[in-house]
Amino acid sequence: MHKKNLFLVTITGILLFTSSFLITQNVLARSLGYTWYVASTPIRYDTILNPTWKTIIQKGMNTWNDVSTKKQFQFNSSSTNATGDISASNRPADTWIGKMFPTTGSFSGKTYMTRADIIFNTKYEFADGAVAGAYDIQSVATHELGHALGIAHCHDADSQHSSGDQDYTMYNYSFTNETKARSLTQYDKDAKNSLY
Numbered sequence: 615m616h617k618k619n620l621f622l623v624t625i626t627g628i629l630l631f632t633s634s635f636l637i638t639q640n641v642l643a644r645s646l647g648y649t650w651y652v653a654s655t656p657i658r659y660d661t662i663l664n665p666t667w668k669t670i671i672q673k674g675m676n677t678w679n680d681v682s683t684k685k686q687f688q689f690n691s692s693s694t695n696a697t698g699d700i701s702a703s704n705r706p707a708d709t710w711i712g713k714m715f716p717t718t719g720s721f722s723g724k725t726y727m728t729r730a731d732i733i734f735n736t737k738y739e740f741a742d743g744a745v746a747g748a749y750d751i752q753s754v755a756t757h758e759l760g761h762a763l764g765i766a767h768c769h770d771a772d773s774q775h776s777s778g779d780q781d782y783t784m785y786n787y788s789f790t791n792e793t794k795a796r797s798l799t800q801y802d803k804d805a806k807n808s809l810y
């Protein structure tokens with residue numbers, strides 16, 4: 615059995631998500647409740663992580679970019695995590711493996727994402743590929759980048775999942791020793807296409 619850990623139930627702004635989910639469940643079932651403002655504007659990305667991590671995370675960005683020309687991730691080269699719209703870094707934390715911290719703003723009465731900070735929890739082992747006891751960097755990055763687009767988990771509660779949901783990149787849990795979340799399912803692709 616793979617080790618199974620809670621991924622990202624604790625997203626900042628969970629109340630906002632819950633309320634918008636209840637109101638517009640049919641339309642935004644896969645949305646955190648907010649997206650970036652203009653669909654055609656690229657999201658600039660920067661990281662203070664080392665070149666190996668940079669390159670791997672960029673692969674996750676390309677995976678989402680391949681879904682559509684809308685909301686492309688654009689890799690910056692300034693090597694400071696202050697200049698991009700989204701950043702990636704790492705630090706020790708509690709139970710989550712990776713987490714996306716959104717910053718939102720309000721324009722014309724609607725809430726939009728204005729920044730996303732992706733953190734990898736250094737309490738866990740990470741690797742490039744399927745390695746026993748380690749989480750695949752690219753798989754976790756692809757999942758978190760989905761959140762950075764405004765995509766929510768497929769379901770909130772374990773009881774709501776259907777068989778096959780665990781194949782989704784946007785499933786609630788991450789697994790060691792596998793790379794499945796690197797590849798988007800049709801569900802994940804539809805989720806981006808429903809937002810942009």
Ligand SMILES: [Zn+2]
Nearest residue numbers: 621622757786
């Ligand atoms: Zn998540």
Ligand SMILES: [Zn+2]
Nearest residue numbers: 768769775779
């Ligand atoms: Zn599900």
